[in-house]
Amino acid sequence: MVGRFKDGSLIKGKIHDFSIDESKFSFETIQGQVREIFVEELKAIFWVKDFQGNKNHKDKFNFELDLGGRRVRVKFFDGELIIGHTIGYSSDQPGFFMIPLDIDSNNKGVFVIKSATEIIDFMDSPN
Numbered sequence: 806m807v808g809r810f811k812d813g814s815l816i817k818g819k820i821h822d823f824s825i826d827e828s829k830f831s832f833e834t835i836q837g838q839v840r841e842i843f844v845e846e847l848k849a850i851f852w853v854k855d856f857q858g859n860k861n862h863k864d865k866f867n868f869e870l871d872l873g874g875r876r877v878r879v880k881f882f883d884g885e886l887i888i889g890h891t892i893g894y895s896s897d898q899p900g901f902f903m904i905p906l907d908i909d910s911n912n913k914g915v916f917v918i919k920s921a922t923e924i925i926d927f928m929d930s931p932n
Contacts, residue, residue, distance in 0.1 A: 806818060806819055806820050806832075806850055806851065806852060806853070807850070807851045807853050807856070808832060808842060808847055808849075808850050808851075809847065809848045809849050809850075809851065810846055810847055810848060811846060811847065811848050811882075811918075811921050813883065816832060816834060816840070816842070817834065817835050817856050818832055818833045818834040818835045818836075819832070819833050820832055820833075820850070821833060821839075823850070823916075825893075825898055825899075825900065825916075826898075827844070828843060828844055828845070828899075829841055829842060829843045829844065830842055830844070835856065844899055844900065844918060845899065845918070845920060847918050847921070848881055848883065848918055848921035849881070849900075849915050849916060849917050849918055849921065850915070850916040851911075851912045851914075851915050852912065852913045852914040852915070853911050853912055853913065854911050854912075854913060855911065873890060873892055874890045874891050874892030874893075874894075875890065875891055875892070875894065875927050876888070876889070876890055876906075876927065876928040877889060877890065877891050877894070877903060877925060877926065877927050877928065878924065878925075878926040878928055879903070879917050879922055879924070879925055879926075880922065880923045880924040880926075881921050881922055881923060882921060882922070882923050883921075887903070887905055887907075887912075887915060887917075888905070888906050888907070888928075889903040889904050889905040889906050889907075889915070890903060890904050890906070891903040891904075894927075898919075899918060899919060899920065900916050900917050900918045900919055901916070901917055901919070902914060902915070902916050902917075903915050903917060
């Protein structure tokens, strides 16, 4: 997991007790330190394939993929754009899970913190 904070910093490791209904959770860094993280300090939590990532990656969306749920476009206040599918969106929750449509993304899944977003747009078509 990679936690990206609203201030641009990040943390890498694993989550122990995350719940969509709780305001904080425990995060164990890759160095083995356990930190308490408040959800509202985050931009998003990324389930990643590896911790290296690729800063030069260019998105390649596969709009033919049907992952169920609703297609959503999320633009964060820092300018990052993610397009994917969500099956658990609720206006009553501080965030939601989504699976990116970028076929080469390092991200397997994302928990988006709504207060870090500029736009959450549910899309009927890829255009």
